[in-house]
Amino acid sequence: MNKPARALTLIVLVAIMLVAGIAATPAQLAAPGQPTVVATANAGELQMSWNPVPGAQHYTVGYASPDEMDRMAAAGRNRLDAFYYATIGAENTSHTFTGLEPETVYWVTVGAHSQRFGATDLVWASQHAVATTAGQHGDGFCPITGLPIPEGGYLGVGDTATFGKYSITIQEVETPESVILTRSDRTKYDSEAPPGRRWLRIYMHLENAGDSKITLTRGKDSVLDTDAGNAFSWSSERTVESGETHDTSLLFDIPQDATTAVWAVRPFTSESGDNAPQLFSISIPTAEQTVVFGDLNWSSARVQTRIAQYIVEKGYGYATDARFGATLPLFQGLRGGDVHVLMELWLPNQEAAWSAGLEAGQVYSPGEGLGKDWQSAFVIPAYLQEQYPELDSVEDLKNSQYKQLFAIAETGGKARLASCPIDWRCESVNAAQIRGYGLSDHVHIVNPADGAALNADLSDAYERREPWLGYQWGTNGPTLLLDLVRLEEPAYSDECWATTMACAHEDSTILIAANHNLPGKAPDVAEMLGKWDFAVDPVYKGIVRWQDANQDADVNATAIWWLNNNADTWEQWVTDEAAASIRAALAAGEIPDGWPDQ
Incomplete structure (x- = not known):
């Protein structure tokens, strides 16, 4: 993955794409959250980290420059053929790219798959970020981008950057709550920014007094970074024909906490003159957190x-x-x-x-x-134990006398036990305990719709002084108001919980x-x-x-x-x-x- 470095500063556009191998259906996969892309202390290096993907056996990482991708496309090949790839083990969730060429834009990818070779049933998802390597810092260099500060200093809103016969003027900057985006089928939709991000739109005026058109391309000619980290451009390119002017805008998503953005711009054309980047420093209103x-x-x-x-x-x-x-x-x-x-x-x-x-x-x-706190699936009212003092253990539920106390018509002679709602973890744990204790032939499990239904089930029985058996925990309302008793269970142990679960819950x-x-x-x-x-x-x-x-x-x-x-x-x-x-x-x-x- 190493390539020789030729200078100090590196501008990198990163598109993180998760490739996940699936065993059944794509719906089982989840894309990672916003990835982290940071510069290392060494020039020409970029470190990328990502969320672990459940079920992944290997990750593939790679990089390519847009120029290489364009050359592949011009030759009639897939742009992805331009990537240099390496496969690493699933224990890794980060990778450092070294020896990257400076003054060069890169697309970087990471994929997760379930087998080393022959993985064909793949689902792609993408996350994006923009990063700048550590490059050069200190006097004379921008602390946000690492690029040299131009002799005239930073430009701002209302200022003009001139490149020979081509000029760019920032007219206005806004941070809208939502923007209109276009799907691949050309239909439009209203979109909020990704989680933890917000929109930044830069309105600009472009003039081309030259003899040929000039194109401002994302990443190659235009990179934006912020004091709070990565930015991502949603605008691909802007073209101005010879002798024309053009009012347009660029859209970025930036970190929620960003207060300053620096936009580095330098169009690469034969008529653009000095290609040294100009830096626009943009003050961003603090977002309401x-x-x-x-x-x-x-x-x-x-x-x-x-x-x-x-x-x-x-x-x-x-x-x-x-x-x-x-x-x-x-x-x-x-x-x-x-x-x-x-x-x-x-x-x-x-x-x-x-x-x-x-x-x-x-x-x-x-x-x-x-x-x-404590929790137990075998709780009864204290008045019931006062009436039946020998009913003090889960084993007593195998006794037909006590079992019949809790039986109703729908339970077929088994004791009715009000367990947890089915979306609670304790629902499966309680069921495993009942199997472990050998109570499957003695206890019938009922799952209330939610916690409120479970509490109402207990409170109604308690008010009528009726038998009740079920799940409760120490911080629950009825437990703090009513006089309840836990049936005795063998003490918790890691070994028991890893095997039969025929023991009490561990205190929470x-x-x-x-x-x-x-x-x-x-x-x-x-x-x-x-x-x-x-x-x-x-x-x-x-x-x-x-x-x-x-x-x-x-x-x-x-x-x-x-x-x-x-x-x-x-x-x-x-x-x-x-x-x-x-x-x-x-x-x-x-x-x-x-x-x-x-």
């Missing part, structure tokens, strides 16, 4: 999310959003950057997903939210999970979450008791009540300035714009 929370579908997580949104919006001035869903879909969003914070992630329930996200460097935990650790970019995107929010302390007892237990006494109050009203009455707790998490802003917002009756409708 939005912190996106995963709105998990159970009570303790939703209350914490609303409280956190209030603090983040009213205390720190960020916009917030809450996206409702179950743990795994929201966690995938967290890994990819579409979601920034989950206020609860339960381990070991989500250990596999969490470990994969950590290994890929996509997530981290600012701290623990609720802390520790409940983390706050965040996207790895949160400290850079919102450092004050990350710091606040690191101080978050929402212990089950007394903090959350007090909330549940208040909700029980105020059953008409929704989760938003609960958050407002808690903030108004527990300033001594939340003020320990925030700065003095944020605390003053939150108190003022509460006094004025303000609610966050990002709270979803109930």
